Amino acid sequence: MLKNSIKLVHFVLIASFVNFLLFHYPFFKYVFNTLDYKSFSGITIIVSLVIALLVVNAFVLYLIFFLSRLVGKILLIFFFIVNAIVAYFINTYQVIMDITMIGNILNTNYEEASSFFSFSLILYLFFLGLIPVFFIVKVKIAKGTVKRFLINFSLTLLFLVVFVFVNGGNWRWIDKNSTKLGALAMPWSYMVNTSRFYIKKSKENEKEILLPDAKIKDNVKSVAVLVIGESARSENFSLYGYEKLTNPLLSKVENLHSFNATSCATYTTAGVKCILEHTNSNKLYEILPNYLYRNNVEVIWKTTNWGEPPVHIKNFFNKGDLKGACEGEICNYDEILLKGLKEQILASKKDKILIVLHTSTSHGPSYNTKYPPEFEKFSPVCKSVELGECTQEELINAYDNTIVYTDYILASLIEDLKELKEYNSTMLFVSDHGESLGENNLYMHGIPATFAPKEQLEIPFIVWLSDGSKKLKSNETLSQNHVFHSVLNFLAIESPIYDENMNIFE
Template sequence: MFTLKNNFKLIPFVLLISSFNFLFFHIPFFQFVFETINYKSLNGIFVIASLMVLMLVLNAFVFSLLLTLSQKIGKFLLVLFFLINAVAVYFVATYGVIIDESMIGNILNTNYDESSSFFSYKLIIYLVLLGVLPSYIIVKSKIEKITFKKFSILSGLTILFALVLVFVNATNWLWIDKNSKKLGGLAMPWSYVVNTSLFYIHEYKKNEKEILLPDAKIKDTEKAIVVLVIGESARRQNFSLYNYDKNTNPLLSLTPDVFHFDANSSATYTTAGVKSILDHKETSDLYEILPNYLYRNDVEVFWRTTNWGEPPVHIKNYQDRAYLQSIAKEEDKNYDAVLLSGLKEQILASKKNKILVVLHTSTSHGPSYNTKYPSQFEHFKPVCKSVELSNCSQNELINAYDNTIVYTDYLLHRTIEELKQLKSYKSTMLFVSDHGESLGEKNLYMHGIPMSIAPKEQYEIPFIVWLPDDSSKKIKKFDMLSQYHVFHSVLNFLHIESPIYNEEMNIFE
């Protein structure tokens, strides 16, 4: 019987740690494998066995390489892997997320308010049992060094064995390639190691300075205002405007001149979704976004936000949650109604004829849906009050989420009522969500699944427009809209002439 005071030989030690890593952190990985392959067939058994052996052997190889180069650095990295693995597998198991590059971007753009809402005692249990305890073993273990010659021989044999195993699985390459995103996103620790590296590589490749669009020209002096409300995690199937069987739009459904369109988001996470709403076309480049473009071309722009994750906004009037709370009524301070605090007065104080207002909301962002609206908007009960969404019944979870849509309905209606009071302005309101949301369908929660495999709940979004009947503008008919329609529609409504304007992407006649 060994103790931690005994010396470990390198190979048994890395095989032990690799086995821990395999047993603790790969249940979701193999759940997915068993769901997508015929595990009762001879070929299915061979694929599963090959994946298990490869995972054990290759992880042991990498761990041995780290420890051979430097035991201090190797141990530090192993401890870091186990701690992060514990947190990552908690989120995979609890919310059904995939740790791909887009999810890494989502994580790195999450602020304290959002991240703190995920805290639970279950997370602490995962961290202590699967992270801290194995880390203690790693730190306290004494590992005997092996010669470079022996390590080189073992490394060569390991690589040769892995190549042979990959080669004999040649008939299964198509299955592996088809499922590579999900397999890669569930393999710990390489899901976040590789995808974090890819994220920063792609961030580095992005333009350090945004690409300016061609100059625009304001065509007239008519006073006009567009309020663009960017929704957060609002999926259209839960809006009664879209024939949902619960009345989640009690105010908008009775408001004249409200139009709604089917739309799909271009991504399933905030940073990419918001960028698409503000971009003039589908692109991965950092072009000048709508508020920056209009501000540079002499349009008054107000950006008000209780959220985060937008591209760099270069305007004078950028107002965050802290500022808005300082001027808000007490009953609005903790909710998205704070976005309307003093807005009408700010608009009336403007000396510009053309105005864009962006309200970036956070109302339907999980997991704490029940905290995103005042108590009087809790129309549907009982509600989920846990951040561990799988612990709630489907009915409780959907009720809590639906109440956020009821509150969104109130916020949009209130925005319309304030615009109606601005008699000297021609006005319109656009509401477009950044992405949708999963609420337990297919055991998935929230958002962030890669678009190539994302369920419709995460990309089918509402696109709602209010346009007064006495407006000189009318609404075109569309079967389907995209987030990119926003840019060109705003230019058209404000009578902005631009070389990059695309009439086909404009919703107004």
């Protein structure tokens, strides 16, 4: 076969069939789990989807390869390589390649991406990617005549038009499930959703919408520390009734309150944006640190994470900045965020201070690397990035240890704030989203919020207050947007945008 040329029609049919065979198990697993595959309508939908996947892919490849066999080969090589990588993540972490997940991928940095590297990924890449690529490179494709192309093209197009009309009765089910079907069809899932992502990004405001000017109402020294958690779900905090003691320190802290809360989204960029904005919106409004900095509040941002909206302040310190000024073991963990913080507060010449600490403590899949060894309270722990290979106990133990370390960081921060006797202080800990730990065979996060499981949406919202500063309202359930208005209230910032209903303080 490699020595002799193959007709273009035969080649694209084979390529489409191989693509169908190698990469569509998750697609049809979802189909079989969603409809009654034993009924006549179920059978017709399944047959229709098989035909659609085979014919549409072959049709597109036929058009591309006829116009340019070189371009066609390059694209097909790209598809098989990317398909293999995407298949690994879908099968290993049960993700779906929708616009939300594309946003996650495009906002992932090298450190996070490298944490997913595994031997299984190499196997996927080799067997599902490189082996097909070898044959694609070696095969010789005979170019057909223009007449034959026009005939085949016209007949296939006519078939597809008739096929669409014949399947009119199935469109209701397909449309209802189009989000997941489209996110599992290869290579259309990442191609179409990447285009959708960039179209959406291009429509966003390049410059944030400024909020009305604010003013400071008094000169009482006040500091608010907002700690943005990463992938922390309230279900695994003993403060929320978890049976394992994951909050041994915070459980003993006075003036500490925990509220039920849900996240706006299941991925970092949207979750952090929601925490920092005054309302849940697709628009890019001026975020809390930018707004306060512009209105004469001291603002300090320290992060070991990424994915925040543009931050326009003087004192912004990323992980590289923090590690450059740090020595010792703590430099490798989120404890680095506390280093020198009290001194920075005391050095400020302003009465009102906002500190934002953006952590990365509970981000998977390598939960066991997110805390120092002495915080491994629960064992055995999962040490593989392929979470499905670990037992449920190992996975949860590793994750719970990140919560124990979070408990230590928050308790240490509170002790530092207690020493600032001349300040009224508060700490708010709010996570960007939750995390799946194998429930319903789902791992990590990123499922669209409309049908995400509660594990990815239910988050901790923990508040501490210094003696004599403020009292809390009797809220039961909060949203991430409560942060903006509550910080304004605590720091005595008067603003036309302020909403008393979204404030947690009396």
